[in-house]
Amino acid sequence: MPDPSTYRPAPGTIPDSPGVYRFYDPSGRVIYVGKAKSLRQRLSSYFADVWTLHSRTQQMVTTASRVDWVVVGTEVEALQLEFNWIKAYDPRFNVRYRDDKSYPYLAVTLDEAYPRLQVMRGAKRKGVRYFGPYAHAWAIRETLDLLLRVFPARTCSSGVFKRAGQIGRPCLLGYIGKCSAPCVDRVSEVEHRQIVEDFCDFMAGKTDSMVRKLEREMYAASDELDFERAARLRDDLGALRRAIEKQAVVLGDGVDADVVAFADDPLEAAVQVFHVRGGRVRGQRGWIVEKTEDLTAGDLVHHFCSQIYGTEAGADSADLPKELLVPELPADVDALADWLSKLRGSRVAIRVPQRGDKKTLAETVARNAEQALQQHKLRRAGDLSTRSKALEEIAEALAMQAAPLRIECYDVSQIQGTDVVASMVVFEDGLSRKSEYRRFAINGATDDVSAISEVLRRRFARYLDAKVELDELASGDEDPSRPGIDPTTGRPRKFAYPPQLVVVDGGQPQVNAAAQVLLDLGIDDITVCGLAKRLEEVWLPDDEFPVILPRASEGLYLLQRVRDEAHRFAITYHRQKRSKRMTASTLDGVPGLGEIRRKALLRHFGSLKRLKAASVEEIAEVHGIGRRTAEAILTALNGDGQLPGRPAAARESETAAPGDGGDDGAGGDDGRDEGGDQGLGLGAGVSEHGAAGEPGVAFGGRGEVGGGADRPGAGFGSGADRDGPAGGGGGSTHGDDARAWVGVAAQEGQTDRAAGAEGATT
Template identity: 35%
Template sequence: MNVTIAEKIRRVPKRPGVYLLKDARGKILYVGKARMLASRLRSHFHPGRDEERRHALMMARVADFETIVTDSEVEALILEANFVKEHRPRYNVNLKDDKSYPYIRVTAETFPRVFVTRKIVRDGSRYYGPYTDVQTLRRIMAAIRRIFTIRTCKLQITDESIRDRRHSVCLMYHIGRCGGPCEGHVAKQEYGRAVERVVRFIEGKNTDLVNDLTERMTQLAAKERFEEAAVVRDQIRYVEHFQRRQKVVDARATDRDILAVASEGRDACGVVFTVRDGKMINRQHFYLAGTEEKTSREIMNAFLEQYYLRTDFVPPEIFLSEPPTDEAGIACWLGRRRGRPVTLHIPKRGDKARLMDMCRKNTRLLLDELCQQRSARAPRISAAVEALQRDLGLPNPPIRIEAFDNSNTQGGDPVAAMVVFENGKPRKSEYRKYKVKTVRGIDDYASMAEIVERRIGRLVREGGRMPDLILVDGGKGQLSAATGVLGKFALEDLPVVGLAKHLEEIYRPGIADPQTLPRSSPGLRLLQQVRDEAHRFAVSYHRSLRSKRTVRSKLDDIPGIGEKRRKALLRAFGSLEGVRNASPDALARVDGMNRKAAGTVFSYLNQK
């Protein structure tokens, strides 16, 4: 931890709030909340011995932090959820691709429209969703179009436009699907009541909706407006028909949400069952990112924050598969959003527990489906990679191998190279060349340490993918240099081996004697191929630099031949040898040259 950060931590107030951990470029890596900011930040920068690897990787990238003090923990929770939604930090739990989920939008116009959108505009419109099941969304929208006479056009309808007769009714009015507000055929108040009925239908408040429509039908019939009463009667029938397709899960006509989460490795899934008026009207599922090394309670806490930040309706009762880490804070926040208390409950027995178990099973099935889809898309692991994992006893198959080698001539032009193999095949677009900057003379170990540190340091800073195995060309010395660098970044668990050329012995950290594999082993042949490719790439880079230096120094020494003439000669003849073999006449024909300069070059390069 640098002096600047240590000084800032001493000035952090002991109050609730939100903190942002940032990298050197100011990008937010993590957003957290705390009851006491000073204590929480100290725990980040002074972790204990049992620090998780993901946390260590994050803290290696942290270069600065920012704090925002709030009046209460609940305000900190709200602010944290908004920051996570807005910035989607790499090390927070996030809903995957949540911006692409569709919503039903009810506009804030004089005569509101109801339509599907994937873009939220804060203009007073109401949004319902998100809907992860497009079929459910289509069924709801089709029912709205059939039951309610709400306009579908994009006209800007105002009192002035109606008075000036700027618009005419369309086909939807003539077939009874629109009340014709554009020509004033329906009053603003009556249209507004129709929109509120649509909202109740979307929210699943169908019992209230049917009661309201029944009362209106009775009033119309009493006034002998029988045609209008018949229209309302048909609306009631459609709503009741739609209700019959929904599963009754509670005879008490209650409103509640049922949430469950499941995780496996770096994948996690959250499912929401929506119960309105005792009927299950929707099932939504979300995949979550950033859940590595998170407990199920931490995942549930993040899922609750992110889900209810995106939906307008909060029911009075929420069933959960497990309690969130900040249960009291979440309940208080949701109560504020609802305007009345909200109960978080983990069912243990009876019908409620069976409903919760159904939600859990759905979550696990969806997560298993995601894992199967990923496995089907993933390329099959090559036999050589599997053999290498078996031979070295690695916890995971070394699909991505990064190998390093150095090259120099008696300490001159020291360079290094890194090659990448994925699933046993070279990935040349990711090869890298390095000029050794900090080492003078011949010091293979220091050169190896510098190059590995530059590579790993960049991956840590930029959040790049770490290799499954690091291979260094050499024995104990080169291996020790590489493991020392990994220790600086708290990456001691990252597998690294050294392969010595003479006897093809494999050196591993913490093991005194080298390991020897059979010459016929596919795993050994893969290591040899990777090592030899790194050596070839490093040597070719070194030769290229040395050749350029040799050419440059020979032509630099010729009097009267400046940079432009040197470049023109090398362009014309390709190399120093080509210039040497050219005749004076050929040299004189090059752009920028004359007979005198050509004679000087010919004499200098061909003198004995």
């Protein structure tokens, strides 16, 4: 364990300026990022008597092996740099605002011609307006179902929308009045967008005006004796009021604020935030964060704002409210407010509520935070002890000197040697670390043992390369362009961090193969074991008998979870590769046509059949498709080098005369275009006419060797309609002139080009 005094910078070398600093572990991994108004004062506090520090801070400074810093001009710049570094490095000792789920939003895709209402999770994108987040997706769908009576906007996917337009029939929602059916032009694009804008206004809090509008329309319809419409408006009004009841008014109309509260203990803090928009609570979220220092409520506010709003504002600045109500102001409140205002594009105020409705709501949020912390502590009491016990049991069973803080597990997935892939999953402190997961496409191996060898050799060869670079980095030679350093961030690559335990999915053969790879690479400080599925036996290299862990063992349970996660990750990748191979399309080989353009084509035309029947001009109308690409698409789809819809005369003029060896055989397409069957549908070849012929080798269409005759005198396949005279000169029954090759080169070795005769027209 490093002594902090060994890497403590000389006090005179630390500037007394604002800046951001990083602590590194012996592997070169950034473990903590912080900012300071005065770097000298802040960094000096870390190197005071270690026993006076917070327990997590003690662990951090004793884990670190060096520290560096960057000086900035203002506190706002320090905030921005701190946020960027935390996002890039994901330091283990920083406060992490992560929850165990992705909250759903009600999203309106305003960037589309006909905007869509839908439930969305995950990353946000520009051009989409979000309402929420909501605690449950069913709450959104329930509200949306009520509001579609009043705002019948589109909710279907792009594929369903396009298909309905092609067949001229809307979906079920269009028939029951919950969609205005813009897909079949029941409303125009402008009218549909007005419906969507009214919906957005209602969700933004402008409810009273919408209620008054419906009431006026209802009474007007009643006065005009249009009772059916009045009844429909009455029902719409009831649906609107039921939706309003679900959103209680907590603050004055027009108030947009986020109300934040914390409840903490010496180790962790629970964070709760209520999102108030238009005076109503539109959503609620919560986090449990680990405290790495003795943080005050103001410090927690700082971390919350920089991480949550810094991340989300990149997608949609509307997520930043006008007002932020917090339990305590941070020390850098002015700089923080300036930074948030810059992200939002208008002023953001950070305040502590003192009285009235805002104070009452803040107390409610605080009670929610306290309850969340209590529930988490009950789970944590069992979880921490269970994980520690599991790691200790594994270390004891495998005769390891210390508990394995980082475990890597490898699994191979294949079907009879095809689509062979492998996965690497990582568990740190007994918890999965999905950002460290990796997957491998196996190139040469066709069985599990050789695949395991290939994967481990690739992974640990990268580790050894990075280790050399890290040794040079520690010596002071910092060149971010070197192979072991990521050139975009200047930090060590992911494979630079070694595990204490490698687990392979399998028995003794797989374990021995993995151990041999590490031995060949000269790595002797990593334990290897395997977990066999049948009896859940733990195998060690070269052991005659497996290690048997008790069925109720927490250590065995952890190994099973690691193994099952590796299996899940591997089989998911295998299915993706197999599905991609089995669903390969004719369009895959078209130059310049990627996946996005292929999807755009299929969305536009609805099916491959319609795309095949389209003209070059129709295909070129699709966004991103040029004329040359359109021609290549049709050539690939028709498979014969010809574009559909071209007149026979044009093809005739392009056809080589008999005896001149043209690429397109004379009359080769006439059988198809004039009602023939394309040489019985076999062998649409493209070789030149007149080559040394072999009797009866070609069934086919245009330009096969041997002149295209089935057998001497058979007469199908020379481009003639099958209703024409057998064995003759390829005359068509449809009256168009057709050239046919009758001078078949019937003797092997004859090299003269076969002479052609003009077919008689009927």
